[in-house]
Amino acid sequence: MIEIVGLGKWYGPTRVLTNCSTQVGKGEVVVVCGPSGSGKSTLIKCVNGLEPFQEGRISVDGVSVGDPKTDLPKLRARIGMVFQHFELFPHLSVIRNLTLPQIKVLHRSADEAKEKGKRLLERVGLAAHANKFPGQLSGGQQQRVAIARALAMEPIAMLFDEPTSALDPEMIQEVLDVMVALAREGMTMIVVTHEMGFARKVAHRVVFMDEGEIVEDAPTADFFVKPRSERARLFLSKILQH
Amino acid sequence: MFSNFDFDVIIRSLPYLFYQGMTFTLLLTALATLGGIILGTLLALMRLSGFALLTVPAAAYVNLMRSVPFVLMIFWFYFLVPYIGQWVTFSPRPMQVGAFASCLVTFTLFEAAFFCEIMRAGIQSISRGQVAAAQALGMTYPTVMSYVVLPQAFRNMVPVLLTQTIVLFQDTSLVYVISVTDFLGAASKVAQRDGRLVEMYLFAALVYFVISLAASGAVGLLRRHIAIIR
Numbered sequence: 001m002i003e004i005v006g007l008g009k010w011y012g013p014t015r016v017l018t019n020c021s022t023q024v025g026k027g028e029v030v031v032v033c034g035p036s037g038s039g040k041s042t043l044i045k046c047v048n049g050l051e052p053f054q055e056g057r058i059s060v061d062g063v064s065v066g067d068p069k070t071d072l073p074k075l076r077a078r079i080g081m082v083f084q085h086f087e088l089f090p091h092l093s094v095i096r097n098l099t100l101p102q103i104k105v106l107h108r109s110a111d112e113a114k115e116k117g118k119r120l121l122e123r124v125g126l127a128a129h130a131n132k133f134p135g136q137l138s139g140g141q142q143q144r145v146a147i148a149r150a151l152a153m154e155p156i157a158m159l160f161d162e163p164t165s166a167l168d169p170e171m172i173q174e175v176l177d178v179m180v181a182l183a184r185e186g187m188t189m190i191v192v193t194h195e196m197g198f199a200r201k202v203a204h205r206v207v208f209m210d211e212g213e214i215v216e217d218a219p220t221a222d223f224f225v226k227p228r229s230e231r232a233r234l235f236l237s238k239i240l241q242h
Numbered sequence: 243m244f245s246n247f248d249f250d251v252i253i254r255s256l257p258y259l260f261y262q263g264m265t266f267t268l269l270l271t272a273l274a275t276l277g278g279i280i281l282g283t284l285l286a287l288m289r290l291s292g293f294a295l296l297t298v299p300a301a302a303y304v305n306l307m308r309s310v311p312f313v314l315m316i317f318w319f320y321f322l323v324p325y326i327g328q329w330v331t332f333s334p335r336p337m338q339v340g341a342f343a344s345c346l347v348t349f350t351l352f353e354a355a356f357f358c359e360i361m362r363a364g365i366q367s368i369s370r371g372q373v374a375a376a377q378a379l380g381m382t383y384p385t386v387m388s389y390v391v392l393p394q395a396f397r398n399m400v401p402v403l404l405t406q407t408i409v410l411f412q413d414t415s416l417v418y419v420i421s422v423t424d425f426l427g428a429a430s431k432v433a434q435r436d437g438r439l440v441e442m443y444l445f446a447a448l449v450y451f452v453i454s455l456a457a458s459g460a461v462g463l464l465r466r467h468i469a470i471i472r
Contacts, residue, residue, distance in 0.1 A: 048378055050378060074380065083374070083375055085371055087374065088375075090470045091397060100389060101379040101380065101381065104385050105380040150378075
């Protein structure tokens with residue numbers, strides 16, 4: 001469903017991605033990990049065209065992301081994205097955060113959007129907070145609202161950009177639980193994360209990146225048991241100690 | 243020292259001062275603020291658009307407006323607006339523009355430059371993550387701006403915008419250069435007719451002072467009320 005071929009990207013003269021290729025099938029869950037600054041976030045931001053790229057191509061459900069003729073907003077509406085810092089709209093109530101994009105982008109009626117929004121808030125266990133403002137919720141709750149907001153668009157795939165790294169430790173689990181449930185329901189997901197427990201539990205494949213390159217792209221079990229590259233071994237030994 | 247002052251002149255001229263003068267002053271302030279914020283926001287969006295075709299004219303406009311004495315602008319527009327009107331409407335004669343309309347155009351255009359810079363700061367205060375999140379949901383540029391960025395930018399900037407409005411309120415007195423009867427103009431006329439310059443100017447100063455001070459206080463209260471919960 002998502003195909004990345006020979007992706008290359010520069011920020012001015014600095015090369016940030018080099019010849020990255022991978023693909024994600026329908027219903028597949030792929031975890032992208034690697035040291036910070038390795039280009040993981042940049043890679044998934046290229047998938048929905050939030051970051052432009054100079055080399056290679058990406059196609060999502062047959063639509064080419066880099067093609068200037070592609071209607072990017074239309075494509076993005078079909079791909080959900082969850083950010084490290086939640087990025088809920090602080091001036092809107094929780095329910096408005098969920099209904100606004102449905103109404104403005106999918107042209108759903110206000111009632112229909114609200115109905116859908118409430119169902120999703122219930123699903124992430126936050127129905128009671130519908131009329132609060134994002135600033136009144138904890139980080140974990142905000143991130144769950146952000147996931148619900150993305151799901152309200154009925155996406156064909158979800159991108160997660162370090163969804164738990166800005167959270168206090170005791171709130172990480174509640175967000176991971178929602179993500180695990182989503183993965184088990186068959187959602188196509190690309191997840192940038194350091195949560196190796198999550199990767200072990202639900203990921204079909206793990207992509208390991210370092211210095212802008214995809215160093216390893218292996219089925220989850222293989223990655224943890226016998227990583228091929230020295231760099232991946234080193235990374236795992238550091239991250240699995242705690 | 244006030245023994246030979248006649249404060250009764252103030253009481254006698256109150257209806258004229260407020261009904262004619264203050265109405266003009268407040269109406270001009272309100273409409274120029276409204277127009278200035280709308281035009282200023284458009285200019286700010288132009289300046290931040292990243293297209294030279296839009297950024298250069300907007301920047302040039304703002305810099306021009308901020309480098310010319312305001313009184314000169316008022317003069318200039320008073321004589322120029324009828325001809326611009328003629329040019330825009332293809333009429334054979336210069337358009338008949340009242341003093342109020344002329345002032346309104348001048349103040350709106352002038353204040354827009356200041357509101358532009360305020361709104362630009364406001365828009366820049368919204369994190370790129372907010373824009374990215376809105377785009378990731380499939381929103382187009384106009385939707386991102388009108389429902390996500392501008393409402394937040396505007397709320398962040400309301401105190402500054404209103405403070406600028408208070409400055410504008412005081413600046414409206416500059417319309418005296420084209421002999422328009424605003425509040426100060428009205429006071430001035432009474433002062434000269436009755437030879438009560440000190441009393442009238444003292445009173446006018448007091449009125450401007452009280453209104454500006456009260457408005458500043460109100461802005462301070464408002465600031466606490468409208469802050470976005472984070």
